[in-house]
Amino acid sequence: MRQNIVVLTGAGISVESGLQTFRGEGGLWRHHRAEQLATPDAFDANPELVLEFYNERRRQLLSPAIQPNPAHLALARLESVCAEHLTLVTQNVDDLHERGGSQRVLHMHGELLRMRCDECGHGVEQHGDFFATDSCAQCDAIGRLRPDVVWFGEVPLHLPRIMAALEQCDVFIAIGTSGNVYPAAGFVDIARRAGARAIELNPEPTPQPNDFTEHRCGPAGELVPKLVAELIAATASAG
Numbered sequence: 069m070r071q072n073i074v075v076l077t078g079a080g081i082s083v084e085s086g087l088q089t090f091r092g093e094g095g096l097w098r099h100h101r102a103e104q105l106a107t108p109d110a111f112d113a114n115p116e117l118v119l120e121f122y123n124e125r126r127r128q129l130l131s132p133a134i135q136p137n138p139a140h141l142a143l144a145r146l147e148s149v150c151a152e153h154l155t156l157v158t159q160n161v162d163d164l165h166e167r168g169g170s171q172r173v174l175h176m177h178g179e180l181l182r183m184r185c186d187e188c189g190h191g192v193e194q195h196g197d198f199f200a201t202d203s204c205a206q207c208d209a210i211g212r213l214r215p216d217v218v219w220f221g222e223v224p225l226h227l228p229r230i231m232a233a234l235e236q237c238d239v240f241i242a243i244g245t246s247g248n249v250y251p252a253a254g255f256v257d258i259a260r261r262a263g264a265r266a267i268e269l270n271p272e273p274t275p276q277p278n279d280f281t282e283h284r285c286g287p288a289g290e291l292v293p294k295l296v297a298e299l300i301a302a303t304a305s306a307g
């Protein structure tokens with residue numbers, strides 16, 4: 069019987085690719101925390117500052133130095149073996165899972181390389197810088213386009229699909245997330261209530277040590293390939 073696996077990734081999986089986490093050192097941007105900038109109020113109050121925050125993160129993500137790491141590549145291998153038995157959920161807005169080969173990624177906090185028009189709902193890929201004076205290609209509105217990411221106080225994406233996967237999963241794996249932000253931080257409880265094995269991969273202990281059945285301490289680039297190899301072997305022996 070094929071196991072249903074849900075993987076949740078956070079900023080930690082992208083650290084070895086060169087992207088900072090939110091709550092570790094380097095998590096500040098011009099003395100601001102993400103929580104102060106990634107909000108509708110911050111955007112209304114100072115759209116130039118918020119757009120520059122995302123322009124700088126977009127420029128960094130697209131620089132040649134930032135590449136998927138072995139953890140991203142391993143999860144793509146897991147997807148090629150498990151197919152619809154794997155649900156990959158990420159809190160990250162970077163595209164490193166996709167560039168690592170994963171084809172079905174649920175970005176519950178949106179995507180850095182996309183913009184959305186609050187006037188007409190038009191969504192568009194965005195690789196260059198974007199400014200408050202730029203207009204929407206669909207409806208020409210100015211100052212209404214925003215990063216297509218989920219800000220604090222907004223509803224994360226794909227929750228019904230994520231909940232359904234958690235309620236029938238056999239293995240839940242949290243990789244590189246501090247467990248500080250809900251609803252993602254509560255996913256382990258739902259999985260455990262479904263009787264799932266819950267594994268946490270993180271170099272540091274997180275607030276919910278007792279919610280996980282197993283904690284593997286170390287960097288994702290080292291631990292994820294090993295765990296994926298175990299899961300693929302178990303899938304092969306399950307036939």
Ligand code: APR
Nearest residue numbers: 078079080083089090091159244245246249270272287288
């Ligand atoms: N491998 C694995 N995990 C790592 C590594 C690494 N090499 N380096 C650091 N970590 C861990 C840290 O120990 C920490 O627990 O990654 C986690 C990063 O935590 P956060 O910075 O809080 O990031 P995350 O959990 O993804 O934040 C969740 O909060 O700010 C919002 O929307 C934002 O999606 C983000 C959400």
